[in-house]
Amino acid sequence: MAGVSLQAISKSFGDNTILKGIDVQAHSGEFMVIVGPSGCGKSTLLRIIAGLETPDGGEVIIDGERKNDTDPSKREVAMVFQNYALYPTMTVYENLAFSQRIRKRSKDEIDKRVMESAEMLKIDELLDRKPKELSGGQRQRVALGRALVRKPKVFLFDEPLSNLDAKLRQEMRLEIKKLHTQLNNTMIYVTHDQTEAMTMADRICLMNNGIIEQIGTPEELYNKPANTFVSTFIGMPPINLIDGEVCTENGSAFFISDGVRINLDKIKNIELFKDLDKHVIMGIRPENLHDNYFAEIKDPENTIKCTVDLVENLGSVALVHSHSGDAHLSATLTTEKIIHPGDSLDLIVDVNSLHFFHQETKERIKL
Amino acid sequence: MLYENRKALREVCDKYEDSHPGININLIYRETEELRSNFQSAALGGSGPELIYGPSDQVGPFAVMGIIKPLDDLFPPSFFNQFSSNAVVQFQDKTWMVGDGVGNHLMLMYNKDIVSSPPENTDEMIKIGKSLTKDLDDDGIIDQYGLVWNFTEPFFYVPWIGGFGEWFINDDGSPNLNTKSNENAFAFIKSLRDEHRIIPKECDYETANALFKTGRAAMIINGDWSWGDYRDKVDFGIAALPMVSSTGVFPTPLVSTKGYSINVHTTSEKLSHTIDLMTYLTSPEVQLHYMRRLNVQPSSLAALSHPDVQANSLLKQNAAIIKKGRPMPVVPELRAIWDALRGEYQSVLAGTKDPHTAAVESQRKAIDQIKTMNLVIEPGVQGKFIKGLLFLFIAALGIIFWIKKKIYLRSFQENKFAYLMLLPAFLGIMSVIIFPFGYNLIISLSNFSLRTFKDWEIIGFHHFASVLTDGGFYSLFGKTIIWTVVNVCFHVSLGVFLAVMINRTLPAKRTLRTLLIIPWALPQYIAALTWRGMFNQEYGSINLILNKFFNMSPIQWLSQPVEAFSACIITNIWLGFPFMMVVALGGLQSIPKEMYEASQVDGASRWQQFWNITLPMIKPVMIPAVILGTIWTFNNINVVWLVSNGGEPSDLTHILVSYVYKAAFNLYRYGYAAALSMIIFLILSMFTVSFMRRSKLDAVV
Amino acid sequence: MSKKIETLFIFSFLVLFTLATLYPALNIIGISLRTDDAFQTRSLALWTAESSFRSYFTLFLETDFLTWMKNSFLVSFVVTLTGVVLASTSGYALSRFNFMGRRAVLSSLLMTQMFPATMLLLPFFILLAKLKLINSYLGLIIIYSSTALPFCIWQMKGYYDTIPAALEEAARMDGCSRFSAFIKVILPVSSPALVITALFSFMASWSEYVVAAIVLQDPELYTLPLGLKSFQASLATQWGLYAAGAVVVSIPVTILFISLSRFLVSGLTVGSVKG
Ligand SMILES: Nc1ncnc2c1ncn2[C@@H]1O[C@H](COP(=O)(O)OP(=O)(O)OP(=O)(O)O)[C@@H](O)[C@H]1O
């Protein structure tokens, strides 16, 4: 199996610099998800790996070989496109067989390979149909199948699921993941959906504006976001960010902003604050806020008194949007207690799950 | 040249080939007008046939352009002496053509079944004519005419000027149109039509011919070339054109010859063969063959004295008629005179000018046109300056290219594939369109015309200035705009309308759609000529239908300016709407049904749906089609030229492009025509750019 | 109910309109069935007692019509082939690649339509004479293919623009070179536009007269329009023959048009704007 390594990749379209020196490695057999907001350059990066775009600078290394100048047809890389790009004039069988015919494989071998992939994807019933006679999900499978037949070193996916409905998307997510465990190929998967990234990735590469914000396992990105951008992007519903300052009163450290006051004594490396300027951004994920009503140990020092603005019922939990002073806080709470807009609500903060970021650089402050 | 004549020529050539093994004679037939323009182009390109056979009046222009050889040095004087003087065509003291027959003159022919003896004078002609112009079945439509002929053409008209005393051209080639005789002749013809009503209201050559051949006309004025055609169909007699009663003078038909000239580009190895062939083709032997087959009056003195000729009564009569005629002038100015005369004459016939004004005007116009035709603008300082500028421009391009060569090279290497894919088409378009375009640009800055055919030079923007300061240009431009706007409006509205209609559930929808496309499929020139036939005042289906179903009196479609222009427009609308319909259909198919359903729920009426959904949705598809349609219509010469027969009446139905054609090929004003076409090009470019800007379509490119 | 009446109304209107539209075409058929002299007639009937197919017999048996037809087919076939090959390749380059000079090429393609074609004749002739291509089909074919080309390229480019680029990218990933992706994947998808391009190229050459008249001089080489025109001598047109010829000339184009009309609507992309 083969790894993919990108070194200092840069790319501009005219005056627009889309990629600004990207370094990333997908190890052999790894499922790497590239995620980021729309327009950040994910597809461009993927297309550079595929050879569909030439980078302005940097190295593309696949399986240890520099491939910058290799034609896409010779890279042994397969790609699944967002809108499937099935050949409309060919039947499903021909679509699958196309790459093999180009390579002049024998008829038997082609047949064997096509049937193998078709069975794997449960599309063996559809082989005689034309793409326009297929449903979205079926087309997606055919597109996958077309890549599978190739038995490539590396699979590339460009938002393959974004045209499917939610249920189908979930199904296909599992399917692709299963494929990965079966084949154990290197797969690079582009999406802008953080759920897909979190659920599928061995490692996530989070991009924004042509640079990489953070690379790491899903847990790393969730637990130790490198900056505010990462923290907001990963995690659903998104993290609450509150501007404030850290002060010491009577030997205790506090985070204070309009409406929020939290005792930080429980945080071990409190010294870290002291050297720094005191304006910080505090991040707290909705799932780390709890209703005081249910709390076994009350902690008045770390309770925020809020007024409820809006309640979104998600079934087992409710997403409660509230505010205290200037700070907006959303929290996922159990639906055991019915909450109405306008109610007042005491939210307990789990101090150990707090994230702090520099106000200026937005970088994470290591605790 | 008649089909029969062509066959006869082929026969004598075959004979020659048989007796001269190794020699192959290639006959290329072109109609007179085309013969002229094609041979001009061919000569300019340094090629063309060795021998050119045509009417004597082409000698002047060809000689002036220097594209035919003087014959005096090629043949011994004794050669020329064997022909009657009519047949040895001289111009500026040199001999340029030798004819194989004499004639081409007009005469009165009468159907012996209807007319017992031909009229001696015009009074008699009118009397006979009146008694023979009949409405046989009393339906208000005339079924038999006393006299028919292609009276709107100057060639068929000028004999009458002579009949009224004076001649239309002076010996030095200058026009003599501002004369009482001309006025009287104008009035005379008009009175034949409007007062005495012995000739049809509209009568072109074909109509006259058909009427006479089918016995629906008692008399016709036509030339000797038509005998062969009539021989088996009508028992006809010939006579001189009847004497004009008021003056006692016989009309003077133009007598000319058809003969051979030699291309200047004839290579020396072919020259002797060419001379030999020409000697053969003009020999008594060949002429007698023609005489027997086609009744051609020989030009060879030996042939004329042959007993067979002496015994031929038709030719005898013919010889007498020829005596009343005058030789056809060969000066190039003739064309300008024809042109000026034709316009004014047609105005008189259309009733828009009185004979006196028309006579004065035609003289003035003829003089003007001769002046412009013969004008040679000497290259002055401006010419040198422009030459320098052109040189600098090319040099600048070269320098820019040199400086940027790295960038170009890189771009080439990056997109090698794209450039390779583009290359063949690029070469084709380059040679076939860009090169001619550049050539025209240069010509438009030059003094290229009749008198500078081979040694033209760059003179500058003279032609551009004269186009833009000429009032005529603006009226032509106005007409062109009307032409374009009316056509495109109809094309689009009719096309969209039909598309919307067809796009619903209808029985036989496909068949209807297919049938409606047919006007687009028909070759344009065939369609245009068919329509011209349909617009004929008396026999055209349009007037017949209007009369039958709407009880309308016949419209003079082709001889009144406004009507003729409308006829062109109608034809072109017919030709052009299917294209827009198809484009609109394509646009309609991209509109989702839901949009209509949604608007129905909102309570929109059909009309509102059309304005608020259909139109905006097909607009992006229609706009480029409209741009293309506008360009095509603006530059569509075929329809105007063919339907109005080259701008008739009086050059009032021209649009810019047809005028370009006329200026270049009829009046030899290549430089002027090229400048005019550059201006057309600029107008259309500006239109396209601004239209695209306005409809925000730059993005397309 | 009112909907039915409306449909009936529209249908009858369309039928009437179509008949009116077809009249000129029928008219010429009518003329072709008459004798030369009966063409000036006041009868509106297409078939009269005097009508016969005589002109058609004369046309095929006594003139070189079949030779001209063969020549026309030959020329048109080659022109169509060249036109399709050139338009499909260069249209592709213009649709897919953003190379230097692309915009210039596109606008000049449009510009070529703006210059009055009549003025191109003289330079054509000079060029062909210099290249010794007078009186050869090669010269004619070069001119025909190239004059129809600008529109055809636009047309093809417009169609390619509607095909997602992912399609050939997929093909390239599957192992095709740029060219084979174009041939194997894009061309089959573009068949409606190719058909239309072929149709236009065919039409441009099939019934063209003016250029043929300056290029072809040997009667053996005449194409149909030239032959047809030779029936139409300056002062003695053989109308029956001419009309019969015109009908026969029109038939192949009309049949082509009719049989391809379903592609016309989907394949004609003058208007397609890149979205
Ligand atoms: N061929 C091109 N020419 C010019 N600009 C381009 C081109 N391709 C992409 N871009 C620009 O580069 C930027 C990044 O595009 P890219 O497709 O990589 O984004 P993305 O991260 O995949 O977004 P999405 O999630 O919407 O697919 C965008 O702003 C886009 O407009």
Ligand SMILES: [Mg+2]
């Ligand atoms: Mg993308």
